[in-house]
Amino acid sequence: MDFQKPYPPSILTARRLGRVDDGPDGSYGERRGQRSNSAAEAASAAPSYPATTVFPFAKQEVQVVESAQFRKTGGNDNHKYFVCAFQGKHTTSVSEADRQRNKTSQRTGCNARMRVKVQEDNTCVTVDIEYNHNYQLMQTDDMLVFLHSHKNYDPTILEYVKLLQYHDVKHTTIMSMLSENEDGSYFLSMTGRDLLNQKAMNARKDDLDDVLKLVSFFKDMKAINDEFFYDIQVDKEKSIKNIFWSNASCRGAYQDFGDCITSDTTYKTNRFHMPLGVFVETNHHLQSTIFVVALMRDEDAKSFKWLFDTFVWCMNNKHPTCILTDQCPSMAKAIPQSFPNTIHKLCRWHILKKYKEYLALLYKKYKTFKEEFTAILNWPLMPTEFETAWAQLVHTYNLENDQMMI
Numbered sequence: 001m002d003f004q005k006p007y008p009p010s011i012l013t014a015r016r017l018g019r020v021d022d023g024p025d026g027s028y029g030e031r032r033g034q035r036s037n038s039a040a041e042a043a044s045a046a047p048s049y050p051a052t053t054v055f056p057f058a059k060q061e062v063q064v065v066e067s068a069q070f071r072k073t074g075g076n077d078n079h080k081y082f083v084c085a086f087q088g089k090h091t092t093s094v095s096e097a098d099r100q101r102n103k104t105s106q107r108t109g110c111n112a113r114m115r116v117k118v119q120e121d122n123t124c125v126t127v128d129i130e131y132n133h134n135y136q137l138m139q140t141d142d143m144l145v146f147l148h149s150h151k152n153y154d155p156t157i158l159e160y161v162k163l164l165q166y167h168d169v170k171h172t173t174i175m176s177m178l179s180e181n182e183d184g185s186y187f188l189s190m191t192g193r194d195l196l197n198q199k200a201m202n203a204r205k206d207d208l209d210d211v212l213k214l215v216s217f218f219k220d221m222k223a224i225n226d227e228f229f230y231d232i233q234v235d236k237e238k239s240i241k242n243i244f245w246s247n248a249s250c251r252g253a254y255q256d257f258g259d260c261i262t263s264d265t266t267y268k269t270n271r272f273h274m275p276l277g278v279f280v281e282t283n284h285h286l287q288s289t290i291f292v293v294a295l296m297r298d299e300d301a302k303s304f305k306w307l308f309d310t311f312v313w314c315m316n317n318k319h320p321t322c323i324l325t326d327q328c329p330s331m332a333k334a335i336p337q338s339f340p341n342t343i344h345k346l347c348r349w350h351i352l353k354k355y356k357e358y359l360a361l362l363y364k365k366y367k368t369f370k371e372e373f374t375a376i377l378n379w380p381l382m383p384t385e386f387e388t389a390w391a392q393l394v395h396t397y398n399l400e401n402d403q404m405m406i
Contacts, residue, residue: 211240231243241297257284261324263325305334305337322342
């Protein structure tokens with residue numbers, strides 16, 4: 001039976017195996033023939049190290065492997081092996097010259113293992129045990145905190161950490177508060193890395209719950225004011241694709257100031273990195289007024305088509321007279337389909353931002369260019385007057401061969 005092969009992909013983690021003071025006549029040997037209700041319970045029958053003799057590394061779990069994956073010939077598939085985490089020898093396909101990370105394997109070819117047999121009633125019987133390890137085990141009680149199998153934190157402490165994280169308490173402050181409950185022990189039950197991992201896990205759980213919280217918020221707003229509007233688009237896998245919402249005041253403002261609107265999706269949310277679409281324009285006090293907010297997963301033509309159609313539905317089928325956008329080709333494709341009678345113009349701010357570096361060179365080269373260029377853009381000229389003024393500007397500064405200006 002060959003136990004020197006690398007782990008197959010189907011290995012399952014259960015518990016660590018072996019005890020340094022167990023021998024053939026010890027209590028460990030008495031476990032032979034012991035019956036368990038399942039393979040998981042059989043794993044728990046594997047000897048646990050006392051506080052004074054434990055594995056020296058964090059990942060000292062037993063690996064549960066189908067016996068057929070290790071046998072060379074024949075064998076009964078009803079047997080399972082629980083092997084030490086240091087079992088086998090690591091093989092690598094990367095040469096030492098091409099290695100990018102100095103990460104060595106912890107496998108030492110340890111043969112410590114336990115074999116159990118699955119009975120017809122799905123119970124497991126311990127058949128064979130090898131208890132000797134071939135590497136140095138931990139000898140101190142304090143070092144237990146570095147073992148993954150011993151990282152079983154008090155649920156009260158975990159809730160306490162989550163509460164502090166929710167209130168944006170600094171990492172160092174949380175560690176200081178936890179250390180006060182450890183009686184000055186050098187080895188804290190929750191290390192700095194453990195705390196970072198716990199906070200990351202809390203954040204992931206919050207991410208999974210964010211959609212439910214958002215939908216619940218929308219329903220609450222709808223119950224408060226029936227004029228609150230929201231819509232959610234899902235894909236074939238029933239995953240959230242686009243989210244659209246507008247409150248009553250925004251919908252009312254559009255009826256008064258929605259002749260010309262600006263659609264902008266250049267903003268991104270920090271956590272989900274989803275484009276934030278905003279429909280905005282100015283009111284009679286030249287104050288920015290938001291009409292609609294949307295979160296979009298993809299900036300493609302289909303998503304924009306859904307966004308614009310939902311906008312028309314939200315605003316009681318009132319189309320804007322003019323819409324200003326950036327130079328997004330997907331948006332330009334969707335606008336004629338949803339707003340057939342709306343004039344589509346490109347936003348000057350986005351155009352100037354795109355050519356900011358090029359214009360800076362012209363400003364530096366010609367001292368009066370910026371003043372004349374800005375005057376042409378800002379002065380309310382008719383189309384024919386604008387074309388004439390632009391041609392004069394190009395001729396004055398000899399930019400006829402400049403591809404950016406013609």
